[in-house]
Amino acid sequence: MHIVIMGCGRVGAALAQTLEQQGHTVAVIDQDPTAFRRLGAGFGGRRVTGVGFDQDTLREAGIEEAGAFAAVSSGDNSNIIAARVAREMYGIENVAARIYDPRRAEVYQRLGIPTVATVSWTADQMLRRLLPSGAEPLWRDPSGGVQLAEVHTSAAWIGHKISKLQEETGVRVAFLTRLGEAVLPTSQTVLQEGDLVHVMMHTDEVEKVEAVFAQGPEEAGH
Secondary structure, X not given: OEEEEEOOOHHHHHHHHHHHHOOOEEEEEEOOHHHHHHHOOOOOOEEEEOOOOOHHHHHHOOHHHOOEEEEOOOOHHHHHHHHHHHXXXXXXXXXXXXXXXXXXXXXXXXXXOOEEEHHHOOHHHHHHHHOOOOOEEEEEOOOOOEEEEEEOOOHHHOOOEHHHHHHHHOOEEEEXXXXXXXXXXXXXXXXXXXXXXXXXXXXXXXXXXHHHHHOOHHHHOO
16 A cells, blocks of 8 residues: 655654555655654655645545555644545545644544554554554453454445444444544434444454455345
8 A cells, every 4th residue: 555644743754654664555744844754764655745735736646546644744734634635635535644632633533533542542543553463452352362452444434323333243342432422322222423333252253354344235135
């Protein structure tokens, strides 16, 4: 996957290096060309000097072939503008924006942009939103047979009850993260856009669960 990162501070540089090590191609945008020193001489991706929501800059960074976009500059407004441009103008599905003010994060998530408040930020959380395929274990029981994981869910499930997801896979949806808040689902809870789904499941069934969650309900039913 090609991934564009806006901001080459410590967070942006760490993300870029990690993603490149995982085999992805990466372009990093920053207004300050000296910031690219953080990437190190071994970084093979693109270094693009410019503003992260400028269309010419984004195109130079390869936004048109990108599968994900991360906005991790030092400015909340710049991050959210750039994330919206990536999502709305270029159709990038996997977008995440770092927000310093957690009170504003809820507002931005209502715009359909997953946000990570700095106070609770970890590289692992940001990577999950950029690379949604694959369940990331949050907890395992001592035997390793059961795990709690965040599982990427296809947009085709939006508007369907969580109970249908459970019926199709036999797993237990432990909780949702919705607008930055944890939600314990009931039998009537409906999946909404932006929800992160956390699932309790048997470790040996992870691939099956991922496949069903990645499909729409009609495909899963066949």
